[in-house]
Amino acid sequence: MNKNLRFLRACRSQPVDATPVWFMRQAGRYMAEYRELRKTHSILALAKTPELACEVTLQPLRALPIDAAILFADILLVVEPMGLQLTFAPGPSISNPVRTEADIKRLKAAGAAAELGCVFEAVRLIRRETEGRQALIGFAGAPFTVASYMIEGGPSDHYKITKAMMADRPDLWDVLMRKVRTVTAEYLEAQVAAGAQAVQLFDSWIGALSPEQYRRHVRPHSKWVLDRLEKTGVPVISFGTGTNGFLEDFAGAGGSVIGVDWRIDLDTARRRIGKKAVQGNLDPVLLFSGKKALKAAVKDIIDRNGGRKGHIFNLGHGILPTTPVDSVKRTAEWVHEMSAS
Amino acid sequence: MNKNLRFLRACRSQPVDATPVWFMRQAGRYMAEYRELRKTHSILALAKTPELACEVTLQPLRALPIDAAILFADILLVVEPMGLQLTFAPGPSISNPVRTEADIKRLKAAGAAAELGCVFEAVRLIRRETEGRQALIGFAGAPFTVASYMIEGGPSDHYKITKAMMADRPDLWDVLMRKVRTVTAEYLEAQVAAGAQAVQLFDSWIGALSPEQYRRHVRPHSKWVLDRLEKTGVPVISFGTGTNGFLEDFAGAGGSVIGVDWRIDLDTARRRIGKKAVQGNLDPVLLFSGKKALKAAVKDIIDRNGGRKGHIFNLGHGILPTTPVDSVKRTAEWVHEMSAS
Numbered sequence: 001m002n003k004n005l006r007f008l009r010a011c012r013s014q015p016v017d018a019t020p021v022w023f024m025r026q027a028g029r030y031m032a033e034y035r036e037l038r039k040t041h042s043i044l045a046l047a048k049t050p051e052l053a054c055e056v057t058l059q060p061l062r063a064l065p066i067d068a069a070i071l072f073a074d075i076l077l078v079v080e081p082m083g084l085q086l087t088f089a090p091g092p093s094i095s096n097p098v099r100t101e102a103d104i105k106r107l108k109a110a111g112a113a114a115e116l117g118c119v120f121e122a123v124r125l126i127r128r129e130t131e132g133r134q135a136l137i138g139f140a141g142a143p144f145t146v147a148s149y150m151i152e153g154g155p156s157d158h159y160k161i162t163k164a165m166m167a168d169r170p171d172l173w174d175v176l177m178r179k180v181r182t183v184t185a186e187y188l189e190a191q192v193a194a195g196a197q198a199v200q201l202f203d204s205w206i207g208a209l210s211p212e213q214y215r216r217h218v219r220p221h222s223k224w225v226l227d228r229l230e231k232t233g234v235p236v237i238s239f240g241t242g243t244n245g246f247l248e249d250f251a252g253a254g255g256s257v258i259g260v261d262w263r264i265d266l267d268t269a270r271r272r273i274g275k276k277a278v279q280g281n282l283d284p285v286l287l288f289s290g291k292k293a294l295k296a297a298v299k300d301i302i303d304r305n306g307g308r309k310g311h312i313f314n315l316g317h318g319i320l321p322t323t324p325v326d327s328v329k330r331t332a333e334w335v336h337e338m339s340a341s
Numbered sequence: 342m343n344k345n346l347r348f349l350r351a352c353r354s355q356p357v358d359a360t361p362v363w364f365m366r367q368a369g370r371y372m373a374e375y376r377e378l379r380k381t382h383s384i385l386a387l388a389k390t391p392e393l394a395c396e397v398t399l400q401p402l403r404a405l406p407i408d409a410a411i412l413f414a415d416i417l418l419v420v421e422p423m424g425l426q427l428t429f430a431p432g433p434s435i436s437n438p439v440r441t442e443a444d445i446k447r448l449k450a451a452g453a454a455a456e457l458g459c460v461f462e463a464v465r466l467i468r469r470e471t472e473g474r475q476a477l478i479g480f481a482g483a484p485f486t487v488a489s490y491m492i493e494g495g496p497s498d499h500y501k502i503t504k505a506m507m508a509d510r511p512d513l514w515d516v517l518m519r520k521v522r523t524v525t526a527e528y529l530e531a532q533v534a535a536g537a538q539a540v541q542l543f544d545s546w547i548g549a550l551s552p553e554q555y556r557r558h559v560r561p562h563s564k565w566v567l568d569r570l571e572k573t574g575v576p577v578i579s580f581g582t583g584t585n586g587f588l589e590d591f592a593g594a595g596g597s598v599i600g601v602d603w604r605i606d607l608d609t610a611r612r613r614i615g616k617k618a619v620q621g622n623l624d625p626v627l628l629f630s631g632k633k634a635l636k637a638a639v640k641d642i643i644d645r646n647g648g649r650k651g652h653i654f655n656l657g658h659g660i661l662p663t664t665p666v667d668s669v670k671r672t673a674e675w676v677h678e679m680s681a682s
Contacts, residue, residue: 158661163626167634210603210624210657212641244585245604262551263586283551285504293508300553316551320499 025318075141138196207242226254262316277310366659416482479537548583567595603657618651
């Protein structure tokens with residue numbers, strides 16, 4: 001029965017009765033239920049307490065007609081067992097960022113992901129609740145995005161320190177990326193072992209790179225993770241924003257579903273991606289628009305897919321904090337209606 | 342003699358003895374001479390005092406072996422004669438942003454650019470100094486980028502108010518864009534009349550749009566400006582960042598030179614742009630790297646151009662504030678050396 005979930009069928013490019021839909025950051029600040037929980041719990045407490053992570057994961061499933069749940073967690077949880085100090089204030093901040101050879105040497109790699117047992121327990125709890133209705137997606141940050149946070153210590157405008165290490169100390173960069181990729185693969189394999197029915201690798205900041213930087217310094221490591229994940233047997237979604245300049249290379253690196261942002265026409269994306277399934281790609285800002293414009297934008301994406309198999313509807317990036325819940329709900333309804341066969 | 346300047350010949354895809362090079366934001370905070378002037382003058386005072394604007398424009402020409410001067414000004418100067426209040430603190434801020442139909446109605450359009458006589462006087466002063474050595478580029482912000490500042494009131498992460506007007510009030514958006522495009526065209530025509538030998542239209546934030554948003558709400562207005570500028574007879578550079586998703590449409594909208602950011606391989610850009618000249622496209626962050634990596638990145642771009650006519654070397658976006666001047670200088674030297682015929 002689980003195998004026949006609409007979302008999982010679309011990931012495998014099998015026929016579906018309607019296009020499945022879910023939303024990146026579908027659990028979060030835009031929902032009153034989430035803000036209520038945040039009054040008494042920090043982001044890290046929500047993510048690391050299995051019962052709370054399960055509750056937050058389920059919130060959007062109660063409010064929206066969506067086809068998949070995504071584990072509530074943060075892509076930076078992995079940096080703690082690697083040896084870094086992570087806080088949210090409210091954006092993520094690492095107080096001991098990685099800058100030197102000694103910093104990199106000190107990082108734990110193989111085995112470190114096992115310390116995130118709270119996450120795997122959350123996966124088990126959520127699976128019990130979603131069984132037979134929605135698919136559960138596990139996730140991790142892709143090596144570049146996680147490494148850039150580890151180096152910069154937080155969000156960055158220009159990735160100056162990251163790109164300097166990449167360009168001037170490719171040897172150090174390589175050692176760091178090998179550690180991050182090992183932890184990433186083990187972390188996602190353990191999520192699958194705990195019950196995740198698909199996994200998504202988020203390369204949220206990859207669009208800061210030139211195609212040459214991506215191919216030389218990042219792709220081999222992303223490919224290594226994606227190759228390992230293929231062996232788990234669950235669908236793997238490889239998502240990146242700003243991948244337009246190297247989409248063929250990005251899609252060729254692995255994953256059965258390629259996630260794209262809103263900066264590309266979906267039909268162009270499909271052509272460039274080839275036979276794989278595609279996920280996307282509504283501009284999250286359009287959820288602030290009135291019904292007419294939003295509906296037209298949803299229809300444009302459905303039309304550009306043109307009834308082809310292997311489309312999962314999503315945004316081009318995460319839901320923004322003050323997004324009206326009604327818009328999100330309507331969007332999911334429209335996707336199902338417009339694509340119903 | 343001026344017609345034979347290397348930069349102007351490359352804009353026209355004529356043969357050159359070496360690839361011309363200049364840098365977006367080549368006059369600015371990364372230079373000690375500029376920081377010295379800023380101790381006693383505001384950004385607006387520098388831009389609006391012809392002698393000071395001339396001096397700042399000339400500073401990089403003394404320090405760097407570059408082939409073009411670009412007028413020192415700001416893309417938001419045009420909003421003042423249109424009726425808005427502009428300050429820099431230090432980022433640009435508009436205290437009476439455009440939000441309603443009445444706000445748009447109140448904006449001055451035809452004739453407003455004539456009030457920027459200080460800019461045209463600066464162009465005349467600079468031309469006298471650069472005559473026969475470097476070409477002088479005038480510039481303006483493209484309608485989308487200027488309109489988004491007018492609406493948001495300053496830099497924006499998501500362009501929520503701008504995109505909402507575009508989507509929900511396309512009638513208002515259209516009236517606003519028609520006013521902005523009129524001012525933009527008249528402003529650039531006057532710069533050419535004063536002596537600018539080429540002009541660049543900066544669409545710095547265009548990459549925030551989906552291809553559909555660009556085609557429907559922006560391209561007709563950019564095209565209108567570019568069509569008018571073609572009649573001036575000087576080369577027109579149409580620059581945008583993040584244009585990868587609609588580069589053919591962007592290049593087709595007009596301009597004899599298309600400027601691209603670093604998120605695309607230069608050879609791919611050339612193929613997609615077609616017969617026009619191309620400008621770009623080094624990642625500005627690479628100027629913080631060591632010599633070896635920087636030189637390899639410059640060579641990669643020269644190699645990807647492969648000796649074809651119609652290449653102007655530049656960054657993919659502006660020089661960042663703390664960039665080492667030596668790196669900029671070396672880059673210009675390498676471009677000339679590596680491309681010399």
